[in-house]
Amino acid sequence: MTTHTGPVDHELVEAAVRVARTRCRGDHHTMAAAGRARDGRIVTAVNAYHFTGGPCAEMVLIGAAAAQGVYELDTVVAVGDRGRGVVPPCGRCRQVLADYFPALRVVVGNGDDTRTVPVVDLLPERYVWTDRPGGTG
Numbered sequence: 150m151t152t153h154t155g156p157v158d159h160e161l162v163e164a165a166v167r168v169a170r171t172r173c174r175g176d177h178h179t180m181a182a183a184g185r186a187r188d189g190r191i192v193t194a195v196n197a198y199h200f201t202g203g204p205c206a207e208m209v210l211i212g213a214a215a216a217q218g219v220y221e222l223d224t225v226v227a228v229g230d231r232g233r234g235v236v237p238p239c240g241r242c243r244q245v246l247a248d249y250f251p252a253l254r255v256v257v258g259n260g261d262d263t264r265t266v267p268v269v270d271l272l273p274e275r276y277v278w279t280d281r282p283g284g285t286g
Contacts, residue, residue, distance in 0.1 A: 153266065153267060153270065154264040154265060154266055155254060155264070155265040155266070156265060157256055157263050157264060157265050158185055158224050158226075158256065158265070160191070161183050161184075161185050161191060161224055161225075161226055161256065162183070162226050162228070162235065162256060162263070164183040164191045164193055165181045165182060165183035165193065165226050165227065165228040166181075166228050168181035168183065168193045168194075168195060169181035169195075169228045169229065169230050170230075170232075172195050173195055173230035176198060177197065177198050177199070178195040178196060178197070178198065178230070179196060179198055179229065179230045180195065180196040180205065180206040180227055180228070180229055180230065180236065181193065181194070181195050181196075181206055181227065181228055181230070182194050182195075182196075182205075182206035182207045182209070182210040182225060182226065182227040182228075183210070183225070183226055184210050184214055184219075184222040184223075184224065184225040184226075185222065185223050185224040185225075186214065186219040186221065186222060186223070187221045187222075187223055188219075190217075190219060192210060192213055192214040192217055192219055192222075193210070193213070194206050194207075194209035194210040194212075194213040195209065196208075196209060197209060205227070205238070205239060205241070205242050206227050207225060207227055207238050207242040207245070207246060208242065208245060210222075210225065211245070211246075211249060221250065222249075222250050222253055223252075223253065223254060224253070224254045224255070224256065224265060225238075225246065225253060225254075225255055225256070226255070226256035227242075234259045234260070235256055235257065235258060235259050235263055237255070237257045237258075237271070238255060238271065240272075243268065243271045243272040243275075244272060244275060244276065246268050247268045247269055247271075247272050247275055250268065251268070251269065252267070253267070253268040254266065254267055254268070255267075255268050255271060257271070
């Protein structure tokens with residue numbers, strides 16, 4: 150696998166950090182995500198943890214973006230509460246993000262190693278669940 154890295158959208162990371170710091174409280178909301186729309190807007194969200202499972206911040210972000218009329222995201226990042234920094238998407242989120250936004254870039258890494266990579270590089274040989282051209286629903 151060849152990973153193509155790109156510049157980090159620091160404003161996007163800071164938006165996610167701000168939401169994690171101000172909105173993630175207790176055990177129900179422990180992760181924040183931010184996404185940059187194609188028109189430059191930033192959409193944010195937090196996860197909804199529950200012992201039966203719950204949507205990750207990236208999944209909530211997709212719905213929050215759609216509710217605001219944003220159907221195309223260019224870049225996303227997730228960060229943990231309590232100053233944990235950038236957290237890469239879980240396998241389920243990688244699959245869903247790649248299905249919704251095949252050209253999406255994802256901020257991963259931490260500290261000096263923070264970088265932006267194509268979501269498809271995070272999920273090589275991904276499952277394509279549709280027969281539509283381009284692999285989207």
